[in-house]
Amino acid sequence: MHLVTAEEMRRLDRHTIDTIGLPALVLMENAGRAIAEAALALSAQLELRGGPARWLVLAGKGNNGGDGLVAARHLCEAGAETAVVYAEPPERLTGDAAVQRDALARFGIAASVCAPGAIDWRAYDGVIDALLGTGTRGAPREPYASLIREANASGLPIVAADIPSGLDADTGAVHEPCIRADRTVALAFRKRGLALHPGREVAGDVSVAPIGIPAWLAETYGVRAFHLDEAAVRKRLGIDPSLPRRTDTHKGTYGHVLVAAGSLPMAGAGLLCVRAALRAGCGLATWAVPARLAEPLLGRVPEAMLAPLADGGRGDWAAVPAEALAALCTGRSALVLGPGLGRFEGDSAWLRRVWEATAGVVPPVAADAGTAAAQAGDTPGAAAAAHAAAATTTADAACAASVAAQAGDTIGAAAITHAAAATARATTAADAASAASAPARAAANRSPKPLPLVLDADALNMLADADDFAGWVKRPAGAPAVLTPHPGEMARLLRCTVPEVQRDRIGAARSYAEKHGVYVVLKGAGTVIATPAGIAYVNSTGNAGMATGGSGDVLAGIIGSLLAQGWDAEKAAAFGVWWHGRAGDRAAEARMTTASLMAGDIADYL
Numbered sequence: 001m002h003l004v005t006a007e008e009m010r011r012l013d014r015h016t017i018d019t020i021g022l023p024a025l026v027l028m029e030n031a032g033r034a035i036a037e038a039a040l041a042l043s044a045q046l047e048l049r050g051g052p053a054r055w056l057v058l059a060g061k062g063n064n065g066g067d068g069l070v071a072a073r074h075l076c077e078a079g080a081e082t083a084v085v086y087a088e089p090p091e092r093l094t095g096d097a098a099v100q101r102d103a104l105a106r107f108g109i110a111a112s113v114c115a116p117g118a119i120d121w122r123a124y125d126g127v128i129d130a131l132l133g134t135g136t137r138g139a140p141r142e143p144y145a146s147l148i149r150e151a152n153a154s155g156l157p158i159v160a161a162d163i164p165s166g167l168d169a170d171t172g173a174v175h176e177p178c179i180r181a182d183r184t185v186a187l188a189f190r191k192r193g194l195a196l197h198p199g200r201e202v203a204g205d206v207s208v209a210p211i212g213i214p215a216w217l218a219e220t221y222g223v224r225a226f227h228l229d230e231a232a233v234r235k236r237l238g239i240d241p242s243l244p245r246r247t248d249t250h251k252g253t254y255g256h257v258l259v260a261a262g263s264l265p266m267a268g269a270g271l272l273c274v275r276a277a278l279r280a281g282c283g284l285a286t287w288a289v290p291a292r293l294a295e296p297l298l299g300r301v302p303e304a305m306l307a308p309l310a311d312g313g314r315g316d317w318a319a320v321p322a323e324a325l326a327a328l329c330t331g332r333s334a335l336v337l338g339p340g341l342g343r344f345e346g347d348s349a350w351l352r353r354v355w356e357a358t359a360g361v362v363p364p365v366a367a368d369a370g371t372a373a374a375q376a377g378d379t380p381g382a383a384a385a386a387h388a389a390a391a392t393t394t395a396d397a398a399c400a401a402s403v404a405a406q407a408g409d410t411i412g413a414a415a416i417t418h419a420a421a422a423t424a425r426a427t428t429a430a431d432a433a434s435a436a437s438a439p440a441r442a443a444a445n446r447s448p449k450p451l452p453l454v455l456d457a458d459a460l461n462m463l464a465d466a467d468d469f470a471g472w473v474k475r476p477a478g479a480p481a482v483l484t485p486h487p488g489e490m491a492r493l494l495r496c497t498v499p500e501v502q503r504d505r506i507g508a509a510r511s512y513a514e515k516h517g518v519y520v521v522l523k524g525a526g527t528v529i530a531t532p533a534g535i536a537y538v539n540s541t542g543n544a545g546m547a548t549g550g551s552g553d554v555l556a557g558i559i560g561s562l563l564a565q566g567w568d569a570e571k572a573a574a575f576g577v578w579w580h581g582r583a584g585d586r587a588a589e590a591r592m593t594t595a596s597l598m599a600g601d602i603a604d605y606l
């Protein structure tokens, strides 16, 4: 379940050898035996030409090579025809690998030193790659490089010892050349590079073989990265993926998510997000949209409630005051903000107001009455009143009034009626503002209730453009923020390049999460979830068919829904990602090709 770096692995090895007292040769013996067993299991599945399986072991000069030599002995003992090719003259092997070299010679196993083009690959049924392991630095040099290329070109099944040779064990970067394995037997712990893209694509089926290094040692040494598979979901996160429910529950038990998403050109993003939220189990979902979208969207998701926000007839968010949205948060248990939102003038400051309102902060009342009304909006009525005060048309004021009415805020509704009437009488906005400001000021004395927040898509771009983000209020424990960037958005947030993000995805997500006290879901093959405490998960589910428009909107809806159900952010983000990928896999299985997958299918297979 743990994912280790090469350096962490070295420390765990050393502790086992020096402190626990297990000789390194015992670990190597266990490693080699596990590799041989994986090879034999593979031969049993292959259609061999009658006789015993013929295995070729490619051995490097380090301990990875030593593992391969042990595997050769065990294969031989099990009756397989086995040969060894050393990448370098065997005299260069030292320490435990040299012990294995000598034992192998006494066993009578055929061994030779590689020479370009000398191997007749047709004489074998499979290859054990024991050339390079966690001691690799940079791209394989000659003669390793040629051996790797030839092995790949042979078309033979390859079992890699620990990692495919040429893979960066820490980052998942694939050097040129790199072994393309059918199976990888990870020794003691899965190396990070086996879980991260593109490394996991060259590793084939990965199994983890215990070799004598105790699993608990990883905790002792502070290993804080995890492979997110079903075992981790059950054991580490403590979640039963069937999400059983008690019978004596009702819709109020499962939270109420507010989704603020969609604009005229991207209304579908909101549709996908809110549908996914409902499929992910929240009791109620309200979909806040620019008012112009409300009518065309009526009935599209009958299970969700629509909350139109006065938009000056634009169909986007540019004219929707942050306070009007913040006001809708009252009585809701999580907010998802971003899918299909679009960008507009001053949107970073707009986002800050939503951020602070959902973190439970009331901005200081400004001197100007109109601004005060706009900023004090911590209850539906007050904010809607502020909105009405700012409204220049009767229609907008009426829309704001309906928000207040929906929220059941009678003071606010009265203020709005007043403000709307003022607007209708074509008096100035200042008149309307003063009508609204009294209840707004009264409301300012009541603190808004904080709630969890999911930021996706353009909300992340707004955040990236906020030069003052480091100074934004820290979120209280019950109101975490989960950010769901793709690599481009992550690069904008970190102010670096996409290749820099992709080179170290765990490092990128983790550094941002720790620095800003947020949860980061860095999307892409092997989605990384990082917590403010420095824990990271690398997801194992999902497929390339999910690289399609709307897939991220579905994920944001799932995570928001789980947060609304009261899950803590680490569980909501990690399980949400795993579930999203799992649903994508199930949806892909139902089609002829992953290429046919659409984001809506993912929501349907939750």
Ligand SMILES: NC(=O)C1=CN([C@@H]2O[C@H](COP(=O)(O)OP(=O)(O)OC[C@H]3O[C@@H](n4cnc5c(N)ncnc54)[C@H](OP(=O)(O)O)[C@@H]3O)[C@@H](O)[C@H]2O)[C@@H](O)CC1
Pocket (backbone or CB within 6 Å): 013, 024, 027, 028, 031, 060, 061, 062, 063, 064, 065, 067, 131, 132, 133, 134, 135, 136, 137, 138, 139, 140, 141, 142, 144, 161, 162, 163, 187, 211
């Ligand atoms: N107790 C333990 O430690 C256990 C370890 N175990 C096993 O040991 C593995 C780690 O072993 P390791 O540390 O010896 O390193 P390994 O990967 O075999 O290679 C190092 C050699 O490669 C060379 N080399 C480096 N880069 C290169 C390049 N680009 N191109 C070409 N050559 C390159 C480098 O030579 P140098 O450059 O230093 O001259 C050095 O000689 C680990 O993955 C697991 O399989 C298990 O048995 C369990 C117990």
Ligand SMILES: [K+]
Pocket (backbone or CB within 6 Å): 064, 129, 130, 131, 132, 133, 160, 161, 162, 163, 164, 165
């Ligand atoms: K290897």
